[in-house]
Amino acid sequence: MIAPGQTVHFIQNDPKLKVESRHTITNLVWPKDAHGPVGPMGIEDAANTDNHHVKLNTPGLYVWVCKLHPYMLGAVIVDDPTTTDGKGGTAYDLGSDLVLLGGPGGTVPFPTVAGNAPTDIALRVLRAFFIVTNPGNWKDYSKADGSATWTPTYPKVPVNLGGVFIPDLNFAMQDYFVTTKHIDGNVIEKQHKPARMASARCGLIPPMSCRPGNLRRPLARRPWCRQPIGTSSGRLRSLNRR
Numbered sequence: 001m002i003a004p005g006q007t008v009h010f011i012q013n014d015p016k017l018k019v020e021s022r023h024t025i026t027n028l029v030w031p032k033d034a035h036g037p038v039g040p041m042g043i044e045d046a047a048n049t050d051n052h053h054v055k056l057n058t059p060g061l062y063v064w065v066c067k068l069h070p071y072m073l074g075a076v077i078v079d080d081p082t083t084t085d086g087k088g089g090t091a092y093d094l095g096s097d098l099v100l101l102g103g104p105g106g107t108v109p110f111p112t113v114a115g116n117a118p119t120d121i122a123l124r125v126l127r128a129f130f131i132v133t134n135p136g137n138w139k140d141y142s143k144a145d146g147s148a149t150w151t152p153t154y155p156k157v158p159v160n161l162g163g164v165f166i167p168d169l170n171f172a173m174q175d176y177f178v179t180t181k182h183i184d185g186n187v188i189e190k191q192h193k194p195a196r197m198a199s200a201r202c203g204l205i206p207p208m209s210c211r212p213g214n215l216r217r218p219l220a221r222r223p224w225c226r227q228p229i230g231t232s233s234g235r236l237r238s239l240n241r242r
């Protein structure tokens with residue numbers, strides 16, 4: 001968390017901590033009113049190993065991703081320390097309207113009251129951020145014994161969503177995703193073996209074991225072949241003759 005006017009540093013080229021791969025620093029989420037070097041093209045949307053520095057002035061939530069490496073993300077909240085809840089208390093800024101790269105066009109507003117915005121995608125992005133970045137929020141399938149439940153937790157802090165004061169972010173998020181949407185707070189589902197084999201099995205077996213004597217070319221070159229081992233198929237035979 002930083003104050004408006006402070007600079008975020010993306011250090012990739014450091015003598016002691018040089019990155020081992022190229023990365024993009026692509027904006028995923030940013031406040032509607034943010035301008036300057038922040039925008040849809042990101043700080044550096046092309047893969048690179050350079051250092052980057054960006055000064056952020058507009059309060060709110062910013063998220064960057066690497067397009068090469070899923071789940072490699074960084075985020076910062078620019079918080080105006082003078083923002084209050086209107087009752088003499090302080091509140092953190094998450095911004096009012098967020099822009100989401102590839103989103104439904106325009107901005108995605110936070111619901112002022114849970115559920116009353118045209119879309120709750122801003123809340124879902126916020127939820128995803130706190131799940132991905134907090135290992136304590138990862139769903140543990142080793143506990144899928146039918147009794148354990150999974151409920152992500154959030155910082156118990158007051159936040160300001162574009163003038164709407166929320167006294168406890170954790171309570172508000174759980175109230176929405178557990179009580180209203182029933183997305184969280186459920187039993188961790190048991191894992192079952194699939195009832196059917198995957199249909200791509202042909203690509204995994206040795207070329208000549210599928211139909212000995214019938215295949216002239218390796219099965220690996222036939223992604224459309226979905227015949228179980230040992231069965232006959234007129235279509236397969238006709239294709240083999242080509």
Ligand SMILES: [Cu+2]
Nearest residue numbers: 023066068069
């Ligand atoms: Cu990367």
